Amino acid sequence: METHLPEALRATPEGREMERVLRACVHCGFCNAACPTYQLLGDETDGPRGRIYLMKAALEAGRAGPATRRHLDRCLGCLACEATCPSGVRYGRLLELARPRIETLAPTPAPQRLLRWLVRRAFARRGRAAAALAAGRLLRPLLPPALRRTLPPRPGPVPPWPGPRHRRRVLLPAGCVQSAAAPAIDTATARLLDGLGLSAVRPEGDGGCCGALSHHLGATGEARALARRNVRAWLPYVEAGAPLVLTASGCAAHVRAYGELLADDPALADGARQVAAAVRDPVELLEPHAARLRPAAGAPRRIACHEPCTQRHALGLAGRLEALLARVGFETVPVPEPHLCCGSAGAWSLLHPRLAGRLRARKLERLTAGTPEAIATANIGCLLHLAAAAPVPVRHWLELVSAG
Numbered sequence: 001m002e003t004h005l006p007e008a009l010r011a012t013p014e015g016r017e018m019e020r021v022l023r024a025c026v027h028c029g030f031c032n033a034a035c036p037t038y039q040l041l042g043d044e045t046d047g048p049r050g051r052i053y054l055m056k057a058a059l060e061a062g063r064a065g066p067a068t069r070r071h072l073d074r075c076l077g078c079l080a081c082e083a084t085c086p087s088g089v090r091y092g093r094l095l096e097l098a099r100p101r102i103e104t105l106a107p108t109p110a111p112q113r114l115l116r117w118l119v120r121r122a123f124a125r126r127g128r129a130a131a132a133l134a135a136g137r138l139l140r141p142l143l144p145p146a147l148r149r150t151l152p153p154r155p156g157p158v159p160p161w162p163g164p165r166h167r168r169r170v171l172l173p174a175g176c177v178q179s180a181a182a183p184a185i186d187t188a189t190a191r192l193l194d195g196l197g198l199s200a201v202r203p204e205g206d207g208g209c210c211g212a213l214s215h216h217l218g219a220t221g222e223a224r225a226l227a228r229r230n231v232r233a234w235l236p237y238v239e240a241g242a243p244l245v246l247t248a249s250g251c252a253a254h255v256r257a258y259g260e261l262l263a264d265d266p267a268l269a270d271g272a273r274q275v276a277a278a279v280r281d282p283v284e285l286l287e288p289h290a291a292r293l294r295p296a297a298g299a300p301r302r303i304a305c306h307e308p309c310t311q312r313h314a315l316g317l318a319g320r321l322e323a324l325l326a327r328v329g330f331e332t333v334p335v336p337e338p339h340l341c342c343g344s345a346g347a348w349s350l351l352h353p354r355l356a357g358r359l360r361a362r363k364l365e366r367l368t369a370g371t372p373e374a375i376a377t378a379n380i381g382c383l384l385h386l387a388a389a390a391p392v393p394v395r396h397w398l399e400l401v402s403a404g
């Protein structure tokens with residue numbers, strides 16, 4: 001694609017990077033077929049190729065209107081387009097670099113800014129996430145129906161975390177929303193790892209949130225601050241050789257990009273790269289141990305696997321979770337169009353509840369086509385979003401597996 005970015009923009013590293021991405025696009029449109037919002041709305045400007053054009057036009061002219069911002073806001077960031085693109089266009093990186101500039105040209109209206117700020121305040125810290133969920137349960141009757149349905153029930157009793165009896169350590173940060181909404185997931189993971197001779201340890205002094213929520217809501221400064229705090233807290237463990245395991249694939253994908261996020265930080269750029277390189281999705285960590293894994297007592301056996309976009313596209317693990325679950329002994333039912341996003345996408349479902357509901361209905365239709373007993377997934381956002389409307393239980397896969 002021919003580009004004419006202003007000289008002042010081309011003089012910056014970000015400008016040159018955006019130009020490289022734009023020039024790689026040959027406007028073939030293959031990506032549109034994989035895009036959930038294009039499939040739903042059938043509008044070129046709600047697909048990746050159209051959004052690339054919109055970003056190019058805004059960057060070249062130094063002008064953008066509310067329509068440009070709206071079409072970019074509707075992007076889920078699922079990266080299904082990147083996985084389909086024959087030219088290797090880094091759409092996600094382009095969006096990340098262009099968005100703050102377009103925000104200055106066409107600012108988000110005040111009510112939406114307030115909603116984003118509230119979501120960040122409520123959820124991007126561990127203690128606050130727990131308080132926000134407790135308040136939500138108290139005020140449940142007053143909440144909008146979409147939010148009421150997504151609110152998870154109060155977590156039940158959580159079994160004890162195993163003691164650090166093994167020499168081999170795995171760093172397992174607690175995160176924010178998941179540790180408040182479903183603390184049993186990490187405990188089940190720690191117990192599973194313990195059975196394999198690995199002790200899961202919580203790091204001292206991390207920021208709780210990995211920063212993905214802030215990043216996706218456009219608060220880049222806040223996301224960088226959280227990343228810095230986490231890099232400082234996690235680096236000693238990583239330097240001691242511990243893999244960094246995050247049981248929410250959205251967090252794993254975000255932390256794996258810390259190197260890029262803090263590339264211009266003279267004090268922490270190297271540490272951020274080391275931390276990013278230490279990230280292991282639980283699927284990657286457990287694949288070599290598959291022969292020692294089995295379905296946990298009482299776990300449903302016939303399951304549909306919902307691979308989160310962050311695991312499938314951002315981490316590049318398409319098909320690996322389902323293959324692992326089949327090796328462990330589950331009967332996995334076929335799921336048509338596994339690349340389509342469920343509509344959760346971090347806080348996207350809170351900002352676009354109607355579209356998110358339509359994407360969820362479509363996804364659930366495919367997930368339940370093979371009459372599974374349960375749906376297994378790997379990201380707390382997808383889990384809560386799907387569970388709000390699913391006819392069968394939705395579980396984190398790490399709760400369904402044990403070591404024996």
Ligand code: SF4
Nearest residue numbers: 025026028029031085
């Ligand atoms: S598939 Fe790739 S090259 Fe083709 S239009 Fe989409 S982003 Fe551009």
Ligand code: SF4
Nearest residue numbers: 035075076078079081
């Ligand atoms: S990231 Fe997902 S929603 Fe956004 S343009 Fe690409 S495929 Fe469409």
